[in-house]
Amino acid sequence: MANSPSGDSATDRLVRVLETFTPTRTVQSTAEIGRRARLPSSSAHRIVSELVETGLLERDESRRVRIGMRLWELATRSSGALRLRQAAMPYMERVQARVREHTQLAVLEQDEALFLERLSSPASGSNVTRVAGRLPLHASSSGLVLLAFADREYQDRILAAPLAPLTRATLSDPAAVRRKLGEVRSLGHAIAPGYIEDVSTGIAVPIRDETSTVVAALSVVLPREAEAEFALVELHRAARDIEKALGFRR
């Protein structure tokens, strides 16, 4: 694809357009998209029209633009995310049915925990997680599991960047996070009391592939004062069953 005078590729510009859509900004005008994607108005109009033409974006009656069903379909039908999620679903439902709190599945993506699935019941407590949402590695129980079992070099890079506190309980000192990661490796799970929200505690366990590499984290979000033991037992059991379902374990 041809590069623009500024040297960015057509793919870059297209990704910048898609990135202007967020969980809280699902509908935009073409002018808004152009401004947020830092594109000249004529380029924005052309790219949006092409994306609408192919169904990756959709226009409503008032010509405002949203992510198209076709993009979701293309992204979902052959993705690794789907395979992992489909294998995990029956066991996530079991955890959700027994623990009766939010049950989540996350992977490491671009230095954050990306949530592939979240099951909740109307009775579940507070939880900031969304499907396709992200949380920082040092603050979420899922992130701590994914980081604890990553290689040392990767951990060093994450711990060298600023570790923003989300609550007064969030570990934001690199040495404290490093100690926590050692604890997660020894225990085989992460407990994050109040790190994301004061009122809740995240509990996560690793899901490992056939080489014992950690590929995902399975977690629940409990009210802060709740006992963790029962949830931990259910999480470990579900993680084992998911590994079996994926053929990672006999």
Place this chain on the structure above:
Amino acid sequence: MANSPSGDSATDRLVRVLETFTPTRTVQSTAEIGRRARLPSSSAHRIVSELVETGLLERDESRRVRIGMRLWELATRSSGALRLRQAAMPYMERVQARVREHTQLAVLEQDEALFLERLSSPASGSNVTRVAGRLPLHASSSGLVLLAFADREYQDRILAAPLAPLTRATLSDPAAVRRKLGEVRSLGHAIAPGYIEDVSTGIAVPIRDETSTVVAALSVVLPREAEAEFALVELHRAARDIEKALGFRR
């Protein structure tokens, strides 16, 4: 974006690349992608590299290419599919728990029923549906619901195209499908005994928005000989609850 000598836009070529990935072809070499997307080798290499650079595609150790988690994230986090699915999930789980068979949510997309979600239990019977998979409108119970409540012009267009039979029970004569659509409108649900697979019956009901437009179909797949009544009651109840959850009904 610049057009190639053949007049297709950069967006077209990018969509052609993404379309080479299917549920059964999740990993490909760049040469295979180029051939299937009808792109010259140099273009294929450049586009794949750009897509890998932005994370929309990912390369494994042997340089084979798959759909990236980043594309899934961008497509999912702000899509209408996600909003509908998230609203429907608790009620789909209720249907699944009570009927104990595959429970599915579909929308009309490019003249087929596109499945946004599918819940199953290990005990559920045969079912060809996949998440982000599609079925023909005239053959699936979901498709018949979506088609029955579409406008007359659209129905005419679908019925004018060849209606491929999938089993001996599939309605493939336009007049027979048209009678079936009338029946679906009168009854408010579609029953498709053996239309997709000999051994199973699909049952679907519509989900309507605030203007009573049908926006999705909720369905279960039962063994061919099973009673439909109980499933129908649960489906109608779930559809009403989903409409309420989406603010479409008070």
